Amino acid sequence: MVENRLYFLDNLRSVIILGVVVLHVAICYMMYPPVWWYVVNPVTNLYFTQLVVLVDVPLMPCMFFIAGYFALPSLQRHGVVSFLQQKTWRIFIPWVLGIVLLAPPTAFSYPYSRNMPVDLYSFWTHYFWTDAFQHSVYWFLALLFWLFVALTIIWKCVPALRNVTRTPAQAPLWLFPAVVGVSASCFFIALQFFPLDYWYVSYLLSFRPERLVQLVVFFILGMWAWKYGWFTQEGYRPRKRVWLPLFVLTMVIYLPVRLGFVASPIPLWQKQIILACAFTTYSIASLMGLCAVFSTWVNGKSAFWRSASKNSYGIYYLHAPIVYWLAYAFIPLAWSTYVKSTVILVLSMAASWMFTAGVLRKAPLLKRMF
Template structure:
């Protein structure tokens, strides 16, 4: 297998790792201590399957994922957007995203979700009548969205940015006497890149690539950016509020956060960010073990402080607003260190391709699309098994990852499928 450029390698591996986390996240939801099932409308349940076996350790795991992994997926999704638009043009870019994102969303949100949620209907109604199930799925449950929500939201973000780019790109001109931005032409001669004019233009237009900030400043800016995108909306709308219609459902309190991280990814991707703050020799990357420790510490604090804050509010020692502000600030800190820790760790450690991980990366998108029916059906079949919650989680996760992976490999080779993935 030819050497994969390191710029793509660690990002591809991180993206596929996050896909595995998504599979593990959904595999854990049937076994958390807060899981509940609503037989009247299972859409109101915490998960389509709820087992009577539970373990608080899976609460901790599930909550850790929820803090950061979707926002990091949106950031990664934005990294190569602007170069793709410049190579294809806004119109062709949107058309390609329509095939790659929106069409699979419709398939995943309809056919795969119908397959996935059937066990929930069986538990709620004790009936296997298929027409009644389909009617209940669309009318009573109002078309549960499941994991494909990420895909339609990402498609929307891509379209919005492509429109913005189409409107404003032509109005932005390069200063006289300077070459075009580095990202405008992917091929530069050694003489061009060594010229003082090129260096000056690249440094002025993209200072984050040539003069990376120190780690403390980067973390502070990252924290402040995330705080502004999340905390005001969490106060205003509530941290867990979802809205939408039919399959077009999304977590409204995080919409700004996710779009902001998508734009952050676009900003980072304007240049070869491997030579900037994520250069292998950059201080931020060299200290990746510290960020892992800070990630663990911030999440530990987030886990143990809520009861303390609640007690202080009840005692009158702390206002309710101050209590929530401290909690949300800790939440943002945990998200910040988690994102930085995983990005710097993958940048520092993954330098050479590995055959198994290459296969996982190549099939990660299909695994994401296909995994949910495996999750719910495996959890359903394990309901009567006299096994600990953790054992059921491991079986569900393993069966789901391997099952969706094994289907994805041959599916990718089918010509009509390749167009959409």
């Protein structure tokens, strides 16, 4: 059962990475994209707006849950020093290299696609490190690395954590309402100080304030899930007949709430409460619904899934500049938004997958990271 559990979580992570690529392609073709988005096609489509709204929510909570699930057993098995060394090689160094080597040409697609008077060299050596600085997709690596560092500090300061063992048990009735309550409260509080979808950016960390606590909560929930043997025969196993209807229901509720947030005539604080509750309930329902499906229906280790799992990190790492520069190259083409987005998705996935398998996972030093 342990082996099967690892397979389905690896498979889920691979599909989440595909969802990230889908999200970034779709934003290039959505109506009302973020004003700072890298490349926006002149012709946009409401379908992509709806797709972005729905796909955006489950991705990172699932990623942080899976990371938390494997954190404690890895720390117990390797010890603090070896654990941090591994995370430095696998997360910290790729994060730094991503910011230095890949984020600048990715961010440069914004001024270039808008015919702004700046060249790549000037942008890379000056503007990127001042007004245009960002983490691109590598913000996830920074936040995850600092969470692992915080975990090791707590591990050293709380001796009881070193003796934690797995004791399979069912999920208590209060757990999921508590996750929603804490996440929604912090989401609402953050909106009192920052606009919705605002990005906090510093050299060491980047995140959306309203979602930060939720990601930490899902990371902790992952550790809880490991501690109490979720997905094992004796532990909690989410049921499809419960979580799939909740997944669909919360999705149906969240879509109009998010799309109508700006135009709704009700007081702002009421809109913020409704959005916070809709967002967080959709997040937990999507996580549990996906786990219920994958743990029973997508639990294999075929050649396809093994390759997807091994190369998913590299796909995440490489896809962004490929997606945005392809989107720019396709602007003059008189194709429909559906054709353009599909071709870009296939090409970016294939290129990222092949480069990861052929270079990142074989070249000296790089194969230690990927």
